[in-house]
Amino acid sequence: MTDRPPGRVSLPKDRIRVVLLEGIHPSALDLLRTEGYTQIAAVPRALAGADLVDAIADAHFVGIRSRTQLTAEVLEHAPRLVAVGAFCIGTDQVDLAAAMRRGIPVFNAPFSNTRSVAELVLAEIVMLMRGIPYKNAVLHRGGWVKSAEGSREVRGKTLGIVGYGHIGTQVGVLAEHLGMQVVFADIETRLPLGNARQLPSLAAVLDAADVVTLHVPDTDATRGMVDAAALARMRPGSHLINASRGKVVDIDALAQALRSGHVAGAAIDVFPAEPKGNDARFASPLVEFDNVLLTPHIGGSTQEAQENIGREVAAKLVRYSDNGSTVTAVNFPEVALPEHTGRSRLLHIHRNVPGILARINERFSSAGINIAGQYLRTNEEVGYVVIDVDGTAPQEALDHLCGIPGTIRCRVLY
Ligand SMILES: NC(=O)C1=CN([C@@H]2O[C@H](COP(=O)(O)OP(=O)(O)OC[C@H]3O[C@@H](n4cnc5c(N)ncnc54)[C@H](O)[C@@H]3O)[C@@H](O)[C@H]2O)C=CC1
Numbered sequence: 089m090t091d092r093p094p095g096r097v098s099l100p101k102d103r104i105r106v107v108l109l110e111g112i113h114p115s116a117l118d119l120l121r122t123e124g125y126t127q128i129a130a131v132p133r134a135l136a137g138a139d140l141v142d143a144i145a146d147a148h149f150v151g152i153r154s155r156t157q158l159t160a161e162v163l164e165h166a167p168r169l170v171a172v173g174a175f176c177i178g179t180d181q182v183d184l185a186a187a188m189r190r191g192i193p194v195f196n197a198p199f200s201n202t203r204s205v206a207e208l209v210l211a212e213i214v215m216l217m218r219g220i221p222y223k224n225a226v227l228h229r230g231g232w233v234k235s236a237e238g239s240r241e242v243r244g245k246t247l248g249i250v251g252y253g254h255i256g257t258q259v260g261v262l263a264e265h266l267g268m269q270v271v272f273a274d275i276e277t278r279l280p281l282g283n284a285r286q287l288p289s290l291a292a293v294l295d296a297a298d299v300v301t302l303h304v305p306d307t308d309a310t311r312g313m314v315d316a317a318a319l320a321r322m323r324p325g326s327h328l329i330n331a332s333r334g335k336v337v338d339i340d341a342l343a344q345a346l347r348s349g350h351v352a353g354a355a356i357d358v359f360p361a362e363p364k365g366n367d368a369r370f371a372s373p374l375v376e377f378d379n380v381l382l383t384p385h386i387g388g389s390t391q392e393a394q395e396n397i398g399r400e401v402a403a404k405l406v407r408y409s410d411n412g413s414t415v416t417a418v419n420f421p422e423v424a425l426p427e428h429t430g431r432s433r434l435l436h437i438h439r440n441v442p443g444i445l446a447r448i449n450e451r452f453s454s455a456g457i458n459i460a461g462q463y464l465r466t467n468e469e470v471g472y473v474v475i476d477v478d479g480t481a482p483q484e485a486l487d488h489l490c491g492i493p494g495t496i497r498c499r500v501l502y
Pocket residue numbers: 177178179198199201202205250251252253254255256273274275276303304305306307309310331332333357358385386387388389
């Protein structure tokens with residue numbers, strides 16, 4: 089991390105620029121407007137390359153969903169950026185470490201669309217076990233397949249969940265209501281809900297399951313996790329569901345497993361490369377298979393989920409902007425803060441090197457500025473200290489703060 093001049097943002101709300109991409113629900117705009125933010129640009133699609141850089145060049149807050157890639161390079165071109173809102177669960181589309189080093193907290197909605205994904209997966213389990221994708225495709229072509237062959241009840245069958253977090257547990261609970269037996273694999277030991285059982289490995293789940301459903305985040309360990317070997321390990325005639333992230337499954341290997349008939353069907357909501365908007369073309373080796381249910385990354389796309397996500401993430405951005413709170417930020421020290429009525433609040437983000445807090449306190453004390461409240465949280469790389477002073481903070485307080493070596497960013501809230 090290199091030293092660079094601190095950004096200093098202390099703007100009235102009507103000069104704070106917010107850019108919302110990817111058709112974020114109007115509930116976010118409503119909340120921002122109600123809170124006094126007027127400069128809001130809403131774009132219905134994901135942007136990339138020069139379009140993205142242009143769109144966010146002057147933005148103080150950026151809202152995205154899963155398709156906009158906020159890489160370190162893109163972030164470098166957004167010098168005024170104060171915080172990012174990921175209006176979804178996954179945050180793998182943001183270089184979280186680069187954002188943190190630039191003093192930019194990233195907020196998401198960790199469970200506003202959980203139920204929506206779980207309901208879709210539950211429906212897909214039944215559809216796949218009954219061979220509906222294939223039968224539906226044949227009828228659309230004028231054919232007729234009234235047959236029970238390969239068609240099974242889900243009752244008594246085994247559902248294998250890979251990644252037993254918020255979504256995985258919900259899917260498990262719902263599946264048990266249909267009479268399924270639930271087994272799961274997770275890198276952590278998880279409390280099994282209902283009669284679910286944690287198995288020691290992915291392989292053990294693949295061995296046991298009639299349907300395997302994936303609910304892991306996109307990480308180095310999960311990318312390519314379901315490869316040719318894993319698919320071969322699945323039970324003959326079993327089914328695969330992926331509503332997690334596209335790169336978790338090797339799509340070519342899946343196509344091969346479907347072609348051979350070893351995997352009887354699949355429901356895939358996420359893809360290694362996804363179109364940026366509804367006007368773009370979709371291509372995948374899976375389009376040729378009638379027994380594959382393809383959906384355009386809509387696991388979390390229900391009115392209920394999107395409306396809640398819009399409000400939840402916008403509220404987090406507003407809270408950070410107005411109050412400084414970083415509670416629930418996914419890449420940042422979390423500082424919970426009371427209201428600061430009658431006080432000025434100085435926010436200081438710095439490299440986590442020894443002595444910064446001592447320097448701040450020395451400088452304030454020698455300038456005779458009384459600190460009325462101080463809140464500090466650090467992680468390995470970054471520290472975030474919030475200082476309340478009574479009344480209006482003197483300019484020199486901000487100057488002292490911003491001048492401290494190691495400062496990444498500082499601003500004042502009145
Ligand atoms: N299709 C869609 O529209 C949506 C997709 N998602 C995706 O679903 C993912 C899961 O969401 P949540 O359940 O809310 O996340 P979560 O964080 O609550 O759960 C993820 C679970 O996966 C486990 N895990 C991580 N690495 C693993 C590995 N290598 N092997 C086995 N388990 C591993 C974690 O320990 C955790 O229990 C998100 O990260 C996101 O990528 C989320 C919402 C909507």
